[in-house]
Amino acid sequence: MGATKYDQFSDHHNEMSALLKALAHPARVAIVEYLLKVESCICGDIVDHLPLAQPTVSQHLRELKNAGIIQGSVEGTSICYCLNEKALGKLKNYFGKLESKVKSKCC
Amino acid sequence: MGATKYDQFSDHHNEMSALLKALAHPARVAIVEYLLKVESCICGDIVDHLPLAQPTVSQHLRELKNAGIIQGSVEGTSICYCLNEKALGKLKNYFGKLESKVKSKCC
DNA sequence: TCCCTTTATTGCAATATTACGATAAACAGA
DNA sequence: TCTGTTTATCGTAATATTGCAATAAAGGGA
Numbered sequence: 001m002g003a004t005k006y007d008q009f010s011d012h013h014n015e016m017s018a019l020l021k022a023l024a025h026p027a028r029v030a031i032v033e034y035l036l037k038v039e040s041c042i043c044g045d046i047v048d049h050l051p052l053a054q055p056t057v058s059q060h061l062r063e064l065k066n067a068g069i070i071q072g073s074v075e076g077t078s079i080c081y082c083l084n085e086k087a088l089g090k091l092k093n094y095f096g097k098l099e100s101k102v103k104s105k106c107c
Numbered sequence: 108m109g110a111t112k113y114d115q116f117s118d119h120h121n122e123m124s125a126l127l128k129a130l131a132h133p134a135r136v137a138i139v140e141y142l143l144k145v146e147s148c149i150c151g152d153i154v155d156h157l158p159l160a161q162p163t164v165s166q167h168l169r170e171l172k173n174a175g176i177i178q179g180s181v182e183g184t185s186i187c188y189c190l191n192e193k194a195l196g197k198l199k200n201y202f203g204k205l206e207s208k209v210k211s212k213c214c
Numbered sequence: 215t216c217c218c219t220t221t222a223t224t225g226c227a228a229t230a231t232t233a234c235g236a237t238a239a240a241c242a243g244a
Numbered sequence: 245t246c247t248g249t250t251t252a253t254c255g256t257a258a259t260a261t262t263g264c265a266a267t268a269a270a271g272g273g274a
Binding site: 004005006008009010013014016017020021023024025026027028029030032033036037051052083085088089091092094095096098099101102 | 111112113115116117120121123124127128130131132133134135136137139140143144158159190192195196198199201202203205206208209
Binding site: 108132159184 | 256258
């Protein structure tokens, strides 16, 4: 009891929920929007920009990376994180399709 | 320690993450997709369609309702749940804008 | 009124998430 | 090599989420 029953759901439902779960925290939404608007993508800048301690930010970055929403590459002494277009495209397409199929038939 | 520090983030980041959190579970993704493709929207049908006990499904439905993703109305003996176009439109627009702004500049 | 059906709520155990201090790892420059 | 800078990991406490049995609530029909 207590754990999500992933084995009872389809791969598609598990994949979509995993992608959405990666963005289901204000810090991670803030990171994505920050990377979107800023030139730099240095990890330290992200840490400075968020109201959380460095280990906590590192943890959030790892979750975004694991979900494929961002990717990181070594840039000298620091790490450069940036957005993965493919993952964001997937989300855009998903909600685009979803919304186009909704017909307010009841309620 | 342990709780998300919502008061440290902007309303926008909190609102977006709350909307995404409502979909950050395979059962809730499955419910939304089920409502999208099916004629009926009776609560009992949703319960029958998911591999979870009735109280658990009821809990997931409440979370979707609280987030404004679905809405319910009394339909005789049962409750009819259906999708809220506005919430899905918000998500579609959000990722549409996000994806259009991404420029693969680094990494 | 008394059942029966349908959905919501309560209470609780199991598990996951969040946050952070301490510390490790990797590496550049003196 | 030693030192400082940057990022990741470990360990752990606080809190949240998930799932379900039991039960309540609401209403329809006999």
